Amino acid sequence: MAHIPPEKHTPLILSVEGVDKSFDGFKAINDLNFYLEEGELRTVIGPNGAGKSTFMDLITARTKPDAGKIQFHLDNGRDVDLTRVREHDVSQLGIGRKFQNPTVYGSHTVYDNLKLSLAGERGIFHSLFSRETAADRDKIFSVLETIRLDKHADYLAGALSHGQKQWLEIGMLLAQDPKIMLVDEPAAGMSDEETERTGELLLSLQGKHSLIVIEHDMEFVRQIASRVTVLHQGHVLKEGSFDFVKSDPQVIEVYLGRQTRKH
Numbered sequence: 001m002a003h004i005p006p007e008k009h010t011p012l013i014l015s016v017e018g019v020d021k022s023f024d025g026f027k028a029i030n031d032l033n034f035y036l037e038e039g040e041l042r043t044v045i046g047p048n049g050a051g052k053s054t055f056m057d058l059i060t061a062r063t064k065p066d067a068g069k070i071q072f073h074l075d076n077g078r079d080v081d082l083t084r085v086r087e088h089d090v091s092q093l094g095i096g097r098k099f100q101n102p103t104v105y106g107s108h109t110v111y112d113n114l115k116l117s118l119a120g121e122r123g124i125f126h127s128l129f130s131r132e133t134a135a136d137r138d139k140i141f142s143v144l145e146t147i148r149l150d151k152h153a154d155y156l157a158g159a160l161s162h163g164q165k166q167w168l169e170i171g172m173l174l175a176q177d178p179k180i181m182l183v184d185e186p187a188a189g190m191s192d193e194e195t196e197r198t199g200e201l202l203l204s205l206q207g208k209h210s211l212i213v214i215e216h217d218m219e220f221v222r223q224i225a226s227r228v229t230v231l232h233q234g235h236v237l238k239e240g241s242f243d244f245v246k247s248d249p250q251v252i253e254v255y256l257g258r259q260t261r262k263h
């Protein structure tokens with residue numbers, strides 16, 4: 001079957017076409033087609049086991065598909081086939097991922113955590129024992145402002161609240177200037193106020209970055225979503241505005257009707 005990409009209003013940055021992935025004969029991803037526009041903030045929802053994490057594993061080349069194409073469209077007009085790239089090289093290309101649990105360096109300051117992320121190829125040793133350039137400092141302070149931790153630059157990361165650790169980790173991704181950011185359940189375990197601030201942060205990033213956010217908390221999805229993709233059995237069940245997917249009978253049947261609030 002021919003795969004028809006959505007109408008192109010804005011250039012696409014990512015195309016996933018006809019992707020399959022099985023584990024021991026079980027199809028976790030089944031003929032998946034997904035298109036992300038440059039600067040878009042897309043929310044992906046779906047029941048447990050729908051294939052959301054596997055989808056992110058495929059984009060970051062942690063997992064290789066059995067079939068299909070995953071293309072990263074660079075702004076120089078080149079397309080990179082992500083199924084042929086190693087996981088390490090995917091992050092170098094500008095695709096960053098934030099896992100659900102924050103993994104900040106607790107015994108280092110917030111500032112140093114960002115400095116370490118900025119280091120990239122230069123390496124951790126070099127980063128900790130060398131002076132950063134003025135451009136590095138500007139970048140770190142700009143990220144600190146974006147994640148609203150500028151007053152916490154000298155705090156040990158281990159002393160931050162859960163929400164602040166999540167923002168710091170988003171900041172650590174930002175320090176590397178990713179073109180695409182994959183963010184897995186950023187609001188999990190957060191207070192209502194932290195959740196709202198996280199939504200504001202993600203909304204402030206769209207346009208400058210393209211984001212895919214996996215989330216279960218529908219209030220949070222309502223806050224951030226412009227377009228929502230519903231995954232079910234490794235396939236796109238529905239895609240559209242929050243109101244469209246929320247009132248769709250099939251989405252209610254397979255997901256919303258069964259959902260119990262996690263937090």
Ligand SMILES: Nc1ncnc2c1ncn2[C@@H]1O[C@H](COP(=O)(O)OP(=O)(O)OP(=O)(O)O)[C@@H](O)[C@H]1O
Binds near residue numbers: 049
């Ligand atoms: N490495 C693996 N080996 C075997 N089965 C796997 C592997 N990874 C995922 N699966 C299976 O693939 C299916 C999709 O899993 P996946 O974790 O992608 O779903 P999910 O939508 O992220 O679920 P959740 O919301 O619970 O995190 C599940 O049935 C899971 O058991």
